[in-house]
Amino acid sequence: MTGELSRKKPIVNIVWFKKDLRSSDHKPLSEAASNEYPVLPLYVFEPDYWEQKDTSQRHWEFTKQSLESLRQDLGVMGQALVFLQGNILEVFDQLLKTFEINAIYAHQETGNAWTYARDISVRSWARLRSIKLIEYQNNTIIRGLTNRDIWSTERDNFLSKPTLKKPYIRPIDAELSEISTKMKFKGSTVLKNKQIGGSENGWRYLESFLEGRGNHYRVEMSSPLLAERACSRISPYLAYGNLSVREIFQFLHENHPKIKQMSPSIKSFKSRLAWKDHFSQKLEDDFSIETTCLHKSFENLRPLVPDHILLSAWENGETGFPFLDACMRYLRATGWINFRMRAMLMSFASYHLWLDWRASGQILAKFFTDYDPGIHWPQVQMQSGTTGINTVRMYNPIKQGIDQDPNATFIRKWVPELDHLSTAEIHKVGTENFYAANFETHYPRPVVDLAKAGKEAREKVWAVRRLHGFKSQAKQIVKKHGSRQNRSKDFVNDRLEIKPKARVNIQKSFEF
Known part of the structure; x- marks a missing residue:
């Protein structure tokens, strides 16, 4: 000491x-x-x-x-x-x-x-x-909650109570040591455009979001090109408690001059704050979510010891799928990426690479400056298909690149090995057509066959979801952890889906 x-x-x-x-x-x-x-x-x-x-x-x-x-x-x-x-x-x-x-x-x-x-x-x-x-x-997380049906009402009640002002503190005779440590962290990197901690900085981000940055939040938050500016960027300030959720909600209700014209974006923003609390309550109610599949039928579905070659390729942004690798490299360099791309990174690791969510989840936790276990581990399981109550959602990184980075601007910046190619050629990287054309590049070939890996993963997951007794356990999970409607209309109920939808071909088997 x-x-x-x-x-x-x-x-x-x-x-x-x-x-x-x-x-x-x-x-x-x-x-x-x-x-x-x-x-x-x-x-x-x-x-x-x-x-x-x-x-x-x-x-x-x-x-x-x-x-x-x-x-x-x-x-x-x-x-x-x-x-x-x-x-x-x-x-x-x-x-x-x-x-x-x-x-x-x-x-x-x-x-x-x-x-x-x-x-x-x-x-x-x-x-x-x-x-x-x-x-x-x-914040709004209730310890010892026995009935999930009342949680959203209790949350609304908590948020409506007055915030607590800064008190006067009677001093003590204490010598202040420097805030520092000699501990050496493994794999440390210098972040680009990093966010600086502290409540004052958190309020600056929130105010600039409301003063213009967030005008198009609702439509720009899915693209890594646009989300860096369009999103509020207050997530680390919530994760480390620089700001309280109640302070933010009440600030939004104080008739900020920009709020009315931002109505659709503010509605989406408030919804995501509500979902943050919802997922944190899940971990509070069941701390094993960090280490055990929420639906126990999924335990041992994937190898507990991951394929280290695939895991390393994914971790370092060397999978051979440009948009996915660009997102991973961006995250490693900045400590942040928007939610949709987080979901894509996790989903790809779990389905296409068939990696156990605990290994890939720990890697993402280290990369996210805003790592919050209460959000992170329930989301990791949700994107890996192990909750048993959420849609099996698989992201096609090639299609996501075309949709979210049509001009390949983001890819060119973070995967410069491909900068000499045309936009059309970049979006073909990872497909058989690209390699059949004998394009020269130092970029790695795909670590998996995208369509084949996706098809096999879906078949394995749905084989578990069809097991006898699966639906019964899933209903119990919904009862304990599922979202409920509340009077502020911030939540949408988790849907329990047991039968897969009919598919026309492999490409359409992915949900975007």
């Missing part, structure tokens, strides 16, 4: 920051500051967490920037953030040598399996020492 605190033993309230790195609309901070004791705002860098396979340097960089912003903000409010390093239980034990801890205030966290186990150990530690550990609901 690093950082030295005063040798006095005053009584303090600790506010334990995790992925809620903001000072406004922060229930633990407001409650801790409301009673008689000084507040110790604390963030702990936990090396064991940062060694998990779904973490990366880009996550830490955004976290560090958020912490620096939060420290400055809290300092103005009375007490700057204290940054310590080490095992969380050892850190708390060390703090007990300096302070008498009245209570630890924190948000509930819907994180990965490691944070789930960590939080259990902290509860046990506090209970054994008769220290109050008070955890509050984080």
